[in-house]
Amino acid sequence: MHSSVILLFCLLLVLCAGQSVRAEGFAKTKVGDLDFICVQDAGGEFDNTTFAADADLLHKLAPSGKTPNSCSAFVVKGNGHTILIDTGMGRKMLENLKAAGIDPASVDAVLLTHTHHDHTGGLLAGDKPNFPNAKIWINPKELDFWKSSNKAQYEKAISVYGEPNPIVADEKTDIVIPEIKAIAIPGHTPGHTGFLITSKGDKIFAAGDILHSGTIQFPHPEINAKFDRDPAKAIESRRSILNRAADEGWRFAAAHLPFPGIGKIKKNADAFQFEPEK
């Protein structure tokens, strides 16, 4: 390599160190001392008919009849661990993890927000684990739901990964590392769980499927997706988390917000606004 090219490369590395990096398929930021990386599995759109609300209101919010989405997972790297939060469906997850510089074999924990296929489908490639050195962590209520809702996938995952570690969603118990605590956000599924990650005073909440369309649900948090299993609880959890994120200044990351889905929440009476990070 020509010496001027090497020099330019070194300069770029220095410029990137400690700052946010955005590329196709992944986006890196820092949360205090930790790396926090959004890894995209797939992009897409939700039809307005996905949402349980009056068609006129939905049309007003999303006149094209669709809103953009993503299927993303998040990596927390630091303190000696590489931790994956959800796994996508298994489309571009491995490819984009590798592009972000993360060897799937280095992932030592997979935290599941819940067990719908778009969050668990990336655990396995056929009968083989995509993360051969990882332990699964899951809320026991969600483990029961997995057993009853998708027994075949549950049995295969457990036979490959072994018995999962239980997540205690009390906001006090360490989840792998002291910087991660779990918060129960039931409604979408019975054991739906989010993760609050704190380092050096910086906080980010990995919110699972607390919402599915920013366009529709930030201004109208009372609107559920039709597949929110317990509608009343889903609304209660959504309002509670969005209020806390706004009041306590948390950064917010959600699997289905358009990539990379990381930003700040602002409150305006009963509604919310999302300010994506650049």
Ligand SMILES: [Zn+2]
């Ligand atoms: Zn989902």
